[in-house]
Amino acid sequence: MSEAFGFREFGGPQVQDFFDRPDPVPSPAEVLIRVTVAAVNPLDHKLRSGVVPQFYGDRPFPQVFGAEAAGVVLAVGADVEGLDVGDTVFGCTLSGAGTYAGTTVLLGTNTARKPEGLRDDWAATIPVAGTSALNAVDQLDLPSGATILVNGVGGGVGLLTAQVARDRGLHVIGTGSTAKRTLAEAVGATFVDYTEGQVVARVRELAPDGVDGVVDLVGGASLRTVAPLVRDPKKVVSVADPAVAELGGEMVHRRVDRADLERVAALMVEGRLDPYIVRTYPLSQAPEALALVESGHALGKVVIDLTGGTASEG
Ligand SMILES: NC(=O)c1ccc[n+]([C@@H]2O[C@H](COP(=O)([O-])OP(=O)(O)OC[C@H]3O[C@@H](n4cnc5c(N)ncnc54)[C@H](OP(=O)(O)O)[C@@H]3O)[C@@H](O)[C@H]2O)c1
Numbered sequence: 401m402s403e404a405f406g407f408r409e410f411g412g413p414q415v416q417d418f419f420d421r422p423d424p425v426p427s428p429a430e431v432l433i434r435v436t437v438a439a440v441n442p443l444d445h446k447l448r449s450g451v452v453p454q455f456y457g458d459r460p461f462p463q464v465f466g467a468e469a470a471g472v473v474l475a476v477g478a479d480v481e482g483l484d485v486g487d488t489v490f491g492c493t494l495s496g497a498g499t500y501a502g503t504t505v506l507l508g509t510n511t512a513r514k515p516e517g518l519r520d521d522w523a524a525t526i527p528v529a530g531t532s533a534l535n536a537v538d539q540l541d542l543p544s545g546a547t548i549l550v551n552g553v554g555g556g557v558g559l560l561t562a563q564v565a566r567d568r569g570l571h572v573i574g575t576g577s578t579a580k581r582t583l584a585e586a587v588g589a590t591f592v593d594y595t596e597g598q599v600v601a602r603v604r605e606l607a608p609d610g611v612d613g614v615v616d617l618v619g620g621a622s623l624r625t626v627a628p629l630v631r632d633p634k635k636v637v638s639v640a641d642p643a644v645a646e647l648g649g650e651m652v653h654r655r656v657d658r659a660d661l662e663r664v665a666a667l668m669v670e671g672r673l674d675p676y677i678v679r680t681y682p683l684s685q686a687p688e689a690l691a692l693v694e695s696g697h698a699l700g701k702v703v704i705d706l707t708g709g710t711a712s713e714g
Pocket of ligand 1: 441528529532552553554556557576577578580617618639654693697699700
């Protein structure tokens with residue numbers, strides 16, 4: 401049994417609750433872990449709001465928030481290869497078991513051993529945010545020296561995307577609100593503050609012939625504004641909005657397999673990628689952590705420490 405934070409039905413923050421949950425029983429394809437750190441993603445509040453009710457099928461309520469975590473393996477399903485009890489790991493709960501809880505189950509194929517030298521909180525940001533950044537930049541497949549626009553550069557996926565792109569020798573232009581400038585510039589992006597207006601004109605000043613690729617993390621009207629800035633419409637990818645297909649681009653094909661988890665982890669261990677965890681909350685403050693991400697204007701990554709720590713910044 402462990403304490404968990406989740407929701408009793410689809411709805412707004414008023415349906416959220418803490419409750420005790422029996423340790424989930426791993427299927428043959430899963431591992432049971434003691435969660436050390438869970439990362440917070442927009443997916444968490446989107447699932448609570450019921451905007452993607454099909455995501456986990458007809459999983460019974462109450463449901464537990466969270467899709468990515470780091471932790472220690474307590475039990476291993478019969479079909480899981482390459483993971484043992486006692487391993488420190490990080491991965492995804494694609495079954496919807498949630499990660500804002502003392503224990504959860506992760507799918508073995510979407511879980512990797514944490515390499516030496518990688519912090520648990522950094523590892524917890526890899527399965528959703530880290531691999532999204534990797535998959536997006538991989539998909540654009542641009543040569544060194546090309547210019548990429550990261551729309552929404554200051555959030556969890558945006559800062560990681562900018563770093564993966566820079567690591568491949570790409571020039572990065574990033575859009576965000578004023579508070580995102582410092583971190584965007586710290587990761588090497590040329591920052592365009594959308595609150596000042598004139599986003600298109602400003603990007604055209606920086607890239608008069610247009611950009612070579614766009615990674616969109618915002619969607620909607622913002623995506624429609626920046627998409628025409630790319631020379632080849634096929635080089636617009638989004639993780640946020642399937643309507644990108646109407647503009648000639650495509651959604652990022654997500655894999656979240658063990659090989660990608662290990663690739664992102666290696667970049668972090670080698671000092672080439674920082675998830676920029678700006679706030680760490682204890683489980684008791686999970687509502688505040690989620691509200692910050694639900695504001696739509698989070699800076700970097702927000703994580704929840706399940707080991708009994710207190711709230712901290714930076
Ligand atoms: N399909 C997948 O597998 C997958 C995986 C990961 C994420 N996602 C989706 O990708 C999106 C981004 O995720 P995330 O974790 O990076 O979210 P996040 O941490 O909340 O960051 C989103 C960022 O976008 C910025 N933003 C909002 N409006 C903007 C605008 N008009 N122009 C430029 N920037 C704007 C926000 O702050 P400011 O406005 O203050 O700059 C914020 O920094 C979410 O919709 C998420 O659900 C999908």
